[in-house]
Amino acid sequence: MAKILMKGSEAIGEAAIKAGCLSYFAYPITPQSEIAEYLAKRLPKIGGTFLQAESEIAASQMVFGAAGTGVRVMTTSSSPGISLMSEAMSYIAGAELPAVFVNIVRGGPGLGGILPSQGDYFQATKGAGHGNFRFLVLAPANVQEFVDYMIKAFPLAEKYRNPVMLVGDGLIAQMMEPVDFDNVASTPQGDVESWATTGCKDRETNLINSLFLDPLKLEKFNDKLADKYNRMRDEEVVYEEYAMDDDPDVVMVAYGTTSRVVKTAIDEFRKEDKLKVGLIRPITLFPFPMDVLRNLSAKSHVKAFGVVEMSIGQMLEDVKWATLERKPVEFFSRKGGIVPNPDETKDFIKNIFKKIGA
Amino acid sequence: MQYEITFAGFGGQGIMTAGKFLAQGAMNHGLEVAWVPSYGPEMRGGTAYCTVVISSKPVGSPVVKNPGIAVVMNRPSLDKFASQIKPDGILIINSSLIEATSEREDIFQVQVPCNKMSQEVLGIGRSANIAALGALLGVKEMIPKEEIEKVMETKFGKKPKILEDNLKIFRDAYELGKKQRKNA
Numbered sequence: 001m002a003k004i005l006m007k008g009s010e011a012i013g014e015a016a017i018k019a020g021c022l023s024y025f026a027y028p029i030t031p032q033s034e035i036a037e038y039l040a041k042r043l044p045k046i047g048g049t050f051l052q053a054e055s056e057i058a059a060s061q062m063v064f065g066a067a068g069t070g071v072r073v074m075t076t077s078s079s080p081g082i083s084l085m086s087e088a089m090s091y092i093a094g095a096e097l098p099a100v101f102v103n104i105v106r107g108g109p110g111l112g113g114i115l116p117s118q119g120d121y122f123q124a125t126k127g128a129g130h131g132n133f134r135f136l137v138l139a140p141a142n143v144q145e146f147v148d149y150m151i152k153a154f155p156l157a158e159k160y161r162n163p164v165m166l167v168g169d170g171l172i173a174q175m176m177e178p179v180d181f182d183n184v185a186s187t188p189q190g191d192v193e194s195w196a197t198t199g200c201k202d203r204e205t206n207l208i209n210s211l212f213l214d215p216l217k218l219e220k221f222n223d224k225l226a227d228k229y230n231r232m233r234d235e236e237v238v239y240e241e242y243a244m245d246d247d248p249d250v251v252m253v254a255y256g257t258t259s260r261v262v263k264t265a266i267d268e269f270r271k272e273d274k275l276k277v278g279l280i281r282p283i284t285l286f287p288f289p290m291d292v293l294r295n296l297s298a299k300s301h302v303k304a305f306g307v308v309e310m311s312i313g314q315m316l317e318d319v320k321w322a323t324l325e326r327k328p329v330e331f332f333s334r335k336g337g338i339v340p341n342p343d344e345t346k347d348f349i350k351n352i353f354k355k356i357g358a
Numbered sequence: 359m360q361y362e363i364t365f366a367g368f369g370g371q372g373i374m375t376a377g378k379f380l381a382q383g384a385m386n387h388g389l390e391v392a393w394v395p396s397y398g399p400e401m402r403g404g405t406a407y408c409t410v411v412i413s414s415k416p417v418g419s420p421v422v423k424n425p426g427i428a429v430v431m432n433r434p435s436l437d438k439f440a441s442q443i444k445p446d447g448i449l450i451i452n453s454s455l456i457e458a459t460s461e462r463e464d465i466f467q468v469q470v471p472c473n474k475m476s477q478e479v480l481g482i483g484r485s486a487n488i489a490a491l492g493a494l495l496g497v498k499e500m501i502p503k504e505e506i507e508k509v510m511e512t513k514f515g516k517k518p519k520i521l522e523d524n525l526k527i528f529r530d531a532y533e534l535g536k537k538q539r540k541n542a
Contacts, residue, residue, distance in 0.1 A: 031397060170397065177393070260418050341423040
């Protein structure tokens with residue numbers, strides 16, 4: 001099979017199946033209901049389970065239950081629905097279970113709108129639910145990359161026994177792009193017998209639980225989780241460098257849809273103004289590519305950073321922290337479902353160069 | 359090389375399909391593509407539009423503020439999109455439903471009686487979108503027209519009569535567009 005032209009939502013559904021995920025529980029919400037629609041059609045035919053729950057709360061608790069039995073499971077939703085799932089997310093992390101969540105982010109807060117946004121960065125990377133836990137957060141920027149990271153998400157969740165979240169937006173979910181499933185293969189699941197509730201005949205009972213009434217035990221458990229997240233910081237950071245070869249004066253930072261707009265703006269700007277600007281695109285939002293940005297901030301050729309987001313400034317805080325604000329960190333954003341266009345992004349880059357006197 | 363084409367009309371005119379055929383054809387031709395629909399709250403009978411980006415390198419911004427080409431199938435679409443086309447761009451107008459043209463003099467405008475061309479073959483205007491696509495390729499052959507014909511063969515292959523009719527509409531419109539190209 002060669003490349004096929006596929007809608008983002010449908011590609012996400014197909015990728016989950018290719019990843020070996022045959023259990024999907026969800027509640028529809030725009031702009032990603034097509035994922036549920038696709039899996040409702042596909043899963044029953046291949047012996048999988050599709051279940052439309054009565055709410056996002058129920059869907060996420062079903063994910064909790066299924067994950068406890070050691071099967072690959074996922075749910076998908078969009079911002080308001082993800083908020084409703086936050087209780088289960090905390091319990092799943094607390095019970096150290098692997099599961100995959102997809103958030104096709106829409107404008108917020110509250111019901112917000114249905115158009116693309118990156119306003120859930122804080123929620124995904126820092127505040128998915130109560131207690132001391134983190135998601136491993138992946139932010140693909142096109143349909144093929146979404147497929148590739150869907151495949152990686154399940155083994156990653158299993159490696160850490162921790163939920164993994166993929167974030168996208170309505171643009172990626174609704175648009176069609178070429179996708180190649182040829183080189184897409186699922187990784188076999190490792191041992192689940194040691195922790196999953198698969199029936200305890202001839203072995204010790206496995207218990208799925210997140211209750212630790214003994215504070216010393218809970219503290220120890222929290223430390224264990226902290227170690228896990230530190231290990232992610234050491235081993236899982238993924239980012240892309242774009243136009244970084246010639247030691248650019250200005251380094252842009254953007255992820256997902258916004259990074260594509262920034263790339264176009266960079267290409268046009270470099271052609272027109274002959275000034276050097278590059279991009280660091282975080283692909284993992286947590287763990288954040290802290291070191292690469294900190295190192296760049298100490299380089300003499302870097303005069304300023306420019307962050308572009310569809311939010312009022314969320315990843316911006318991580319960039320400021322990563323760079324220790326050794327160099328100015330400028331910010332440009334569109335909100336409410338509006339995707340920045342290349343022209344205004346180019347103007348933003350121009351202004352940064354003006355400020356640094358180039 | 360990069361082309362951005364916006365197709366616009368009202369729901370039911372096959373706007374999304376025309377864009378998909380072009381994107382599919384371009385992909386089969388080995389190019390990078392993105393097909394971006396309008397989505398959001400729309401009235402029934404309201405405008406529907408999609409943008410196709412065709413490029414020789416991976417598509418950066420799928421958001422296009424000023425497309426090089428617009429194909430407008432109804433009057434509201436002409437009013438909305440004619441002003442957005444890049445200077446020296448192309449505007450294909452469905453003259454069966456739109457009497458007017460744009461006041462702009464810095465774009466190349468081609469009037470194509472899309473509904474009429476469909477009616478002449480099918481008796482109804484259902485394939486006006488195919489006529490528009492044919493005319494577009496005639497005016498600007500971004501990819502060989504055979505690539506679109508192959509896509510149609512795949513889509514309509516099980517219904518030979520429908521395929522044959524649509525191929526005729528497509529080819530007639532292509533010739534019409536091609537003639538205009540020569541005049542330009």
